[in-house]
Amino acid sequence: MTVADLALAELLNSRIRDVPDYPKPGVLFKDIAPLLADAVAFAALTDALAGRAKALGATKVVGLEARGFVLAAPAAYAAGLGFVPIRKKGKLPGEVYGQSYELEYGSATLEVQCDAFVPGEKVLVVDDVLATGGTLGASLDLVRRTGAELAGVVVLMELGFLPGRERLTEHLGGAPLEALVLV
Numbered sequence: 001m002t003v004a005d006l007a008l009a010e011l012l013n014s015r016i017r018d019v020p021d022y023p024k025p026g027v028l029f030k031d032i033a034p035l036l037a038d039a040v041a042f043a044a045l046t047d048a049l050a051g052r053a054k055a056l057g058a059t060k061v062v063g064l065e066a067r068g069f070v071l072a073a074p075a076a077y078a079a080g081l082g083f084v085p086i087r088k089k090g091k092l093p094g095e096v097y098g099q100s101y102e103l104e105y106g107s108a109t110l111e112v113q114c115d116a117f118v119p120g121e122k123v124l125v126v127d128d129v130l131a132t133g134g135t136l137g138a139s140l141d142l143v144r145r146t147g148a149e150l151a152g153v154v155v156l157m158e159l160g161f162l163p164g165r166e167r168l169t170e171h172l173g174g175a176p177l178e179a180l181v182l183v
Contacts, residue, residue, distance in 0.1 A: 005180075008044055008045075008048055008180060009180060009181050009182075011040075011041055011044055012035060012041060012044070012045060012156065012157075012180055012181050013157075013181045013183075014041075015032075015034045015035035015038050015041040016030050016031065016032055016034070016035055016157065016181070017030075017031040017033070017034050018030065018031070019031050030129065030157060030159075030183065032067065032128055032156065035156075036070060042074075045071065045156065045180070046071075046074045046075050046078050047078060048180060049061075049071060049072070049075030049078075049079075049126055049154055050075045050076075050078035050079035051079075052124065052152065052154050052178065053075060053076070053079040053081055053124045053151075054079050056122070056124055056151040056152045056176070057122050057151055058079070058081060058122050058123060058124035058151040058152075059081060059082075059121045059122050059123070060076070060081055060082045060083070060084050060116075060117060060121055060122075060123050060124075060148075061073075061075055061076035061079065061081050061082070061083055061084070061123070061124050061126055062083075062084045062085075062086055062112075062123050062124065062125045062126065062139070062143060063083065063084075063085055063086070063126050063127070064086050064110075064125070064126075064127045064135060064136070064139055065085065065086065065087045065088055065091070065110075067127070067128040067129075068086075068126055068127040068128055069085055070128075071126050071127070071128060071156060072126035072127075075126060084112065084113075084116045084117070084123070085112075086110050086111070086112050086139050086142060086143075087110065087111055087112075088108065088109070088110065088111070089108070089109035089110070089111055090111075091111070092111050092112070092113050093113075094113055094114070094115075095113065095114040095115075096111040096112060096113055096114060097111065097112055097114055097142055097145050097146055098110070098111045098142075099111075099138045099139070099141050099142040099145065100138070101134050101135070101137065101138035102134065103134060108135075108138075110135070110138050110139055110142055111142075112142055112143070112146060114146070116146060117143075117146045117147065117148035118147075118148075119146075119147030119148070120147065120148070120149060121147075121148045121149065122148070122149050122150075122151040123143050123148045123149065123150055123151055124151045124152055124153070124154065125139055125140060125143065125150070125152075125153045125154075126153075126154050126155070127139075127153075127155050127156075128155065128156045128157070129155060129156065129157050129158070129159065130155045130157070130158040130159065130164040130165065130168075130177075130179060131159045131162050131164050132162050132163065132164050132167065133162075133163070133164035133165070133166075133167035133168045133171075134167070136153065136155075136164070136168055136171070137167060137168055137171040140153070140168070140171040140172065141171055144173075150172065150173060150175040151175065152175045152176040152177070152178065153168075153172065153175065153176070153177045153178070154178045154179075154180070155177075155178070155179050155180070156179075156180055156181060157179060157180065157181040157182070157183050158179035158181070158182050158183065159183050160182050160183060161183075165177060
C-alpha cells in the first residue's frame with residue numbers, strides 16, 4: 001500500500017461512524033453518512049473510484065442497491081463513463097437478467113436490464129461494503145451473464161473478519177478485488 005493509499009484510507013475511515021447495536025443488539029454498524037456529508041472526503045473517495053475505473057480500463061461502472069449507487073454514480077461521472085444500477089427484484093423496467101442468491105435468513109434476487117451492456121464491455125463493480133460476499137458474488141455472476149467482462153471490484157470498506165473475500169474468489173475469475181478501507 002502506498003503512502004497515498006494509506007492517507008486516503010485514514011481520511012475515509014475517520015469519517016465512518018460506528019453505531020453499536022444497530023440494526024440489532026451485538027452488531028456494530030459502519031455508517032458512511034458522515035463521509036458522504038464531508039465534501040473533502042467524498043471528493044477523495046469519488047476521485048479514487050474514478051481513478052480505479054480508468055486504470056482498470058472500465059467502460060461502465062456498476063453500483064449495487066442502494067448505497068453502492070451513491071458511490072458508483074459520481075465515480076462513473078468523474079471517470080467519463082456510464083453508470084448501471086443493479087437492483088433488487090422488481091425495481092427495473094423492461095427485460096432483465098436476474099440472479100438469485102442465499103442469505104442467512106432466506107434468498108434474494110438481483111436484476112440488471114438486458115441492454116445495460118454491450119457484450120465484451122469492461123465493467124467495474126462498486127459497493128460500500130464487502131461482508132459475507134453474497135450480494136457481490138451474485139452481482140458478479142449477473143454481470144457475466146450479460147456478456148460483459150469484469151474489470152474489477154472496488155469496495156469502500158471490507159470487513160476483514162468475515163469470509164467475503166474468500167467467497168468471492170470463484171466469482172471474480174481473476175479480476176482484482178480492492179478495498180479502500182479494511183475494518
